[in-house]
Amino acid sequence: MQTVKMVVTGTFSAGKTEFIRSISEIDVVQTERKITNPAEQIKESTTVAMDFGRITVDDDLVLYLFGTPGQRRFDFMWEILSEGMLGFVVMVDSTRAETFQESKRILDTFRTYAPTPFVVAANKQDHPDAWEPSDLRIVLRIDPEVKVLPCVALEKDSVKTVLLELLYSILDSVEDEGESS
């Protein structure tokens, strides 16, 4: 059986868990676990709750969705999770301008891990205070060829659209590079 992996990243409370939960066929394990013990935040054995979902394509192919821990202190996990990913989604909380700079930092960091396609999901578009995706593109300085998509992570159809757009980008990159095994 072949397994492929996509990573859903973003700031704390950007909607990563909701995004994966909306489309996963298994229960998603919640990631945004509150850690109140200060010692846990610095020691090497700090525990990080797991956040992953699964979509079975057929008997031979399974897609795993991995959510990254949103807290900055867990950013050492990002590279581990990004290993071998097909592509990634950067979730942005469109209602919280104070998180935009951090979102940009996360996006730039992930781009250094692998030259894989990615899309930006402007989440919480159902909220009246949400910034427009076009405005987010400007403030996050997203290249024109990268898709910035409206998203409501609680709605399955919205999540489907984001994943499909990412897969279309991956398909384009495969076509550009030619087939390989």
Added chain:
Amino acid sequence: MALKGNLRDFSTTQLLNLINLARKTGTLTVERNSKEVARMSFREGSLIFASVSHGNSRLSNILERAGKLSAEQANTIRKERGKAGDKELGMMLINAGLVSQADIIESVRRHTLEIVYRQFTWGEGVFRFDANVLPPPERITVPINLEGVIMEGSRRLKEGERLQDELPDLDMALKFADRPSAGIRNISLAVEEWRVVSFINPRNTIRQIAKANSMSDVQIRRIVYGMMHAGLVELVPCEGAKPTEPDRPERVAPGKRPAPMAQAPAVKRSVVMRLIDRIRRI
């Protein structure tokens, strides 16, 4: 005259007890299969340093393995300061602000303990204790109480035996459970467990995952057993007669940005088309 013998007749635990009680100073050399050689040095009954023939015990390597230096930094140091002794190199790294004295001490300590704990699992091997032979003066040594080492080593030995019974074949592969148990909802993973998770694939054997993460057999068995017990993963036969060796993620020192990966994972167009088709149907 040096103490000589075979671990078959005189175990590591007994040897360390002797060295501890007699407050011996010197170096214990153990050779297994004429290939693997481990050296452990003691001063007045305290463990102070250890090295193995197949693993580099220079400070730059120790700090790299401990994640205190990136691979790039360690390579640069080896090229430019390859002839410097460990003490000289340590001072240079502290003055450059790359590591702290505490980082060096803790890294050397862990390196030493890692080697000694592994010795407890050797059931056979020729040993020799050379009194008053110590590591070269340029090496950084850290005194470690031997009683605690013996207790922890014995505990690990017992745990290792139990884990080997539970998980005898490391050439099996892992896959995520098809129907994860209800308890998985609140599972929490440690850093080393996350490293294993990132390699879970029916094409990677447990042994390969351990190798890619520089884990001992006991370490990987402990992690896999825990995940199996939590209902997160299941054992499956490895797919393919010649499974590929998983790529090892480059270790990055805290706060350091990793070098870009060479290339994206290869994927066939047909695979992406199947994914698209499946998600459209959800």
